[in-house]
Amino acid sequence: AQSVTQPDIHITVSEGASLELRCNYSYGATPYLFWYVQSPGQGLQLLLKYFSGDTLVQGIKGFEAEFKRSQSSFNLRKPSVHWSDAAEYFCAVGATAGNMLTFGGGTRLMVKP
Amino acid sequence: DTGVSQDPRHKITKRGQNVTFRCDPISEHNRLYWYRQTLGQGPEFLTYFQNEAQLEKSRLLSDRFSAERPKGSFSTLEIQRTEQGDSAMYLCASSLAVAGGGGYTFGSGTRLTVV
Numbered sequence: 227a228q229s230v231t232q233p234d235i236h237i238t239v240s241e242g243a244s245l246e247l248r249c250n251y252s253y254g255a256t257p258y259l260f261w262y263v264q265s266p267g268q269g270l271q272l273l274l275k276y277f278s279g280d281t282l283v284q285g286i287k288g289f290e291a292e293f294k295r296s297q298s299s300f301n302l303r304k305p306s307v308h309w310s311d312a313a314e315y316f317c318a319v320g321a322t323a324g325n326m327l328t329f330g331g332g333t334r335l336m337v338k339p
Numbered sequence: 340d341t342g343v344s345q346d347p348r349h350k351i352t353k354r355g356q357n358v359t360f361r362c363d364p365i366s367e368h369n370r371l372y373w374y375r376q377t378l379g380q381g382p383e384f385l386t387y388f389q390n391e392a393q394l395e396k397s398r399l400l401s402d403r404f405s406a407e408r409p410k411g412s413f414s415t416l417e418i419q420r421t422e423q424g425d426s427a428m429y430l431c432a433s434s435l436a437v438a439g440g441g442g443y444t445f446g447s448g449t450r451l452t453v454v
Contacts (some may be wrong), residue, residue: 270432272443326397328384330381331379331381332381
């Protein structure tokens with residue numbers, strides 16, 4: 227069975243500082259990996275996804291993520307955080323067959339002015 | 340197309356009542372998914388459809404839950420005899436049936452409160 231762990235429940239960074247959100251997954255085959263962002267009371271917006279190829283993927287809003295198979299990780303990064311990035315971030319893994327996504331518990335990002 | 344629409348946005352119901360939610364996916368998307376999200380948790384998969392066929396159901400989807408997508412377009416999720424534990428955000432998403440799936444477009448969700 228697939229699973230996702232986001233070790234950090236809350237993270238606070240200063241505006242303009244760099245950000246890294248951690249994601250570790252467990253899956254027996256090549257995973258399909260995703261990062262979503264959710265603002266309060268809203269649905270989820272896809273930031274980026276990894277299916278294959280280049281292990282560094284670029285997403286929207288200046289985010290990027292790096293797939294590291296040896297570490298079973300797919301960490302999300304941003305070089306300079308903006309106050310509007312404050313939200314909850316979810317990492318998810320999907321199977322190659324079927325389309326169920328398994329989500330991590332999320333990381334709540336707060337941005338200090 | 341304005342994306343995935345869910346109705347209602349909020350629903351408060353008394354324990355034991357039945358509720359029904361509706362999801363209108365992006366028109367060209369043939370896959371439709373339902374997820375449930377409780378406070379402070381990530382979404383949990385409930386079920387998904389390809390066109391009108393329900394292809395997978397989670398064990399979370401008890402007998403009190405039923406989902407339909409009768410014409411392969413909109414979908415409904417019904418909860419019978421609601422319980423307080425059913426209080427959650429119910430999220431709908433849609434996608435094209437491409438290899439690997441994912442990359443869904445999510446709706447804004449229906450927040451259910453059972454009192």
